[in-house]
Amino acid sequence: MNNQNPINQFLDRLSRKKGTASLISSLTAIGIGLVIGLIILLITNPEESIAGFFTMLSGGFNDGTRSFGNVFYIATPIIMTGLAVGFAFKTGLFNIGASGQFIVGAYVAVLIGVKLPVLGGFQWVVGIFAAMIAGAIWGAIPGLLKAFLNVHEVIASIMMNYIGMFMVNYLIKQTVLNVYTNRSLPVAVTANIPKMGLTTIFPGSSINGGLLIAILFVILMYIILEKTTFGYELKACGHNRFAAKYAGINETRSIVLSMAIAGMLAGVGGALFYLSGAGVYIEVVDVMAAQGFTGISVSLLGMSNPIGILFSGIFIAWLQIGGFYMQRYSFVPEFIQIITAIIIYCSAASLLIRNYMELKQLKKDEKLSNIAQSDTADIVNGKKEGGKN
Amino acid sequence: MEMLYLLLRQTMFFSIPLLIVALGGMFSERSGVTNIALEGIMVMGGFAGIYFINQLQSGMSGQLLLLLAIVIAVAGGVIFSLLHGYASINLKADQVISGTALNMFAPAFVIYLARMIQPSGIANVSFKNTFLISKVPVLGDIPVIGDIFFKNTYITTFVGFFILIVSAVVLYKTRFGMRLRACGEHPQAADSVGINVYKMRYIGVMISGALAGLGGLVLTIPISTEFKGAVNGYGFLALAVLIFGQWKPMRILWASLFFGFMQTISAAYSAIPFLLNLNIPSEFFKMTPYIATLIVLAFSSKSSKAPKAVGQPYDQGAR
Numbered sequence: 001m002n003n004q005n006p007i008n009q010f011l012d013r014l015s016r017k018k019g020t021a022s023l024i025s026s027l028t029a030i031g032i033g034l035v036i037g038l039i040i041l042l043i044t045n046p047e048e049s050i051a052g053f054f055t056m057l058s059g060g061f062n063d064g065t066r067s068f069g070n071v072f073y074i075a076t077p078i079i080m081t082g083l084a085v086g087f088a089f090k091t092g093l094f095n096i097g098a099s100g101q102f103i104v105g106a107y108v109a110v111l112i113g114v115k116l117p118v119l120g121g122f123q124w125v126v127g128i129f130a131a132m133i134a135g136a137i138w139g140a141i142p143g144l145l146k147a148f149l150n151v152h153e154v155i156a157s158i159m160m161n162y163i164g165m166f167m168v169n170y171l172i173k174q175t176v177l178n179v180y181t182n183r184s185l186p187v188a189v190t191a192n193i194p195k196m197g198l199t200t201i202f203p204g205s206s207i208n209g210g211l212l213i214a215i216l217f218v219i220l221m222y223i224i225l226e227k228t229t230f231g232y233e234l235k236a237c238g239h240n241r242f243a244a245k246y247a248g249i250n251e252t253r254s255i256v257l258s259m260a261i262a263g264m265l266a267g268v269g270g271a272l273f274y275l276s277g278a279g280v281y282i283e284v285v286d287v288m289a290a291q292g293f294t295g296i297s298v299s300l301l302g303m304s305n306p307i308g309i310l311f312s313g314i315f316i317a318w319l320q321i322g323g324f325y326m327q328r329y330s331f332v333p334e335f336i337q338i339i340t341a342i343i344i345y346c347s348a349a350s351l352l353i354r355n356y357m358e359l360k361q362l363k364k365d366e367k368l369s370n371i372a373q374s375d376t377a378d379i380v381n382g383k384k385e386g387g388k389n
Numbered sequence: 390m391e392m393l394y395l396l397l398r399q400t401m402f403f404s405i406p407l408l409i410v411a412l413g414g415m416f417s418e419r420s421g422v423t424n425i426a427l428e429g430i431m432v433m434g435g436f437a438g439i440y441f442i443n444q445l446q447s448g449m450s451g452q453l454l455l456l457l458a459i460v461i462a463v464a465g466g467v468i469f470s471l472l473h474g475y476a477s478i479n480l481k482a483d484q485v486i487s488g489t490a491l492n493m494f495a496p497a498f499v500i501y502l503a504r505m506i507q508p509s510g511i512a513n514v515s516f517k518n519t520f521l522i523s524k525v526p527v528l529g530d531i532p533v534i535g536d537i538f539f540k541n542t543y544i545t546t547f548v549g550f551f552i553l554i555v556s557a558v559v560l561y562k563t564r565f566g567m568r569l570r571a572c573g574e575h576p577q578a579a580d581s582v583g584i585n586v587y588k589m590r591y592i593g594v595m596i597s598g599a600l601a602g603l604g605g606l607v608l609t610i611p612i613s614t615e616f617k618g619a620v621n622g623y624g625f626l627a628l629a630v631l632i633f634g635q636w637k638p639m640r641i642l643w644a645s646l647f648f649g650f651m652q653t654i655s656a657a658y659s660a661i662p663f664l665l666n667l668n669i670p671s672e673f674f675k676m677t678p679y680i681a682t683l684i685v686l687a688f689s690s691k692s693s694k695a696p697k698a699v700g701q702p703y704d705q706g707a708r
Binding site: 160332350 | 425472476480482483485486487489490491493494496497498500501502504505512622625628629632670672673675676679680682683686687688690691693
């Protein structure tokens, strides 16, 4: 209780910040997820469990600069889909359709990458811009349905995922099919995003300039959400749509724009992945793009905050690389998805942790200022209600 | 005519699981808990039931085995749904996020588990289908109706209709049903007259878990001989059925028949000469159910009759 100490004062101020509470609850969720994951490993395969677990945690350290660089290569598209989910979430919309938006963006980028080498050095830029537009359209459709016809965006965007997947499969067959491998044709050399010097830092890996583009979008989204009136309006709709309406904010417009921007971000993710020059092609199979669903995890773990999404994207990519090397033992990469799901479940429940922290803070304040004991219960409950948002 | 009967029977194979799962979702949402986890629960229930069949099929077969598998699938679904209940009721978590986590967990977990516990080390769980009833005695001789419902059918079809009737009666004609609905419309008012909102919501979620788990099994048996750790978006289609059915049992029946028919067209178009002759690429047939869902929802969502308190955690202290 000696709050005169400057270090204690600093810690006190830090613990009152909302960001700190979010960070601590995210870290707790990660911790619990990892512990449960270890328990699952111990039960299912005791002999290899410890080695497998540490291989997973080692992630990018498993194979020198190659695996370290590949963490960023894997992180690039999922940071974008994470942004796509997180941005919509700020407006109170759950964009589960990043998968469809991702793949339509990927398709138009690949189409331009294969068909338009005449663009020369601009080819990859045009590819990314086209992916932005395609993704935005795909995202705007559930937005329009929600804004004008009250269709639940979760259902609508899932349906758009399926429609997008089948449509892209059809279009690839019509335009850019490699008949021998049943996937898309390789894009022209000029369609690949330049390495921007990153391969000299991480030789042997598939890292490329896409990472910097993703970071650019992270900063852009942070500025839009935190520093502009437009972003404030979007967040106001997310917090309380009725209050926002009362304050004169055009809710319909906010919903449509938010979903369109979200779709655009996921579309860029598709372009960044398939123009990475790492030898990946769109497969003509009835399986949805995994990056879209990973984006949900990235966004939830990053608390829908662009900066948080950047770090959680890298973290999940780290685990995925770890999961790849876990195959040295008799483990399947699905294990990473299990751990991620547990982490998300815990972070959904992290309200409990935040409430607990706020409760502790409150009790501390109470002792200091000697509030009458009788009010305690009311304050605690009042505080809880505030935490719901 | 035989072609038409075939189509209608096929429609049943797709509609019955949708009906069962959507009715499950109805109980959860009517109690005030959004259950987007239906997809994941279906996977868990389907896996539990099919793995049970896989293990016991050397010793037994036929309807008894199927009925036992139904019990196992229901139990698997209930246990898994408790996770959703705990997060949404006790921890007051965001119900959509909790549901999403379960949807992510289930397919990965069953694939991991299948590879670990099956000696072959493969992810798919195979089973022998010994459950087809080629003709129900007496009833199968009724013209038209007998051909559609009582020939080449599964016992699960009748289970589905039985659940529909029980659901309608429970929801509208019993004290429990009325209390459950009150918790989804106005939990504070329900609480003020002595109804335990937490308990009612738990029961709602557990019923949805039981029915979704059953739905996973019912979906897999007629259309496949192995469980691949996925139910192909049926949980989400069931949610669409629930919304289109306006959270009412009989309307849910019609909605599931409609969606089941759409699925049949997309799955069996190549067997229908008329559709095959149109020369439409297969992808467009595959898209049909999803596009139809969007269109139907666009017309039916405006006047949504969703339970008023659905998705909102109930905080007794905030009353």
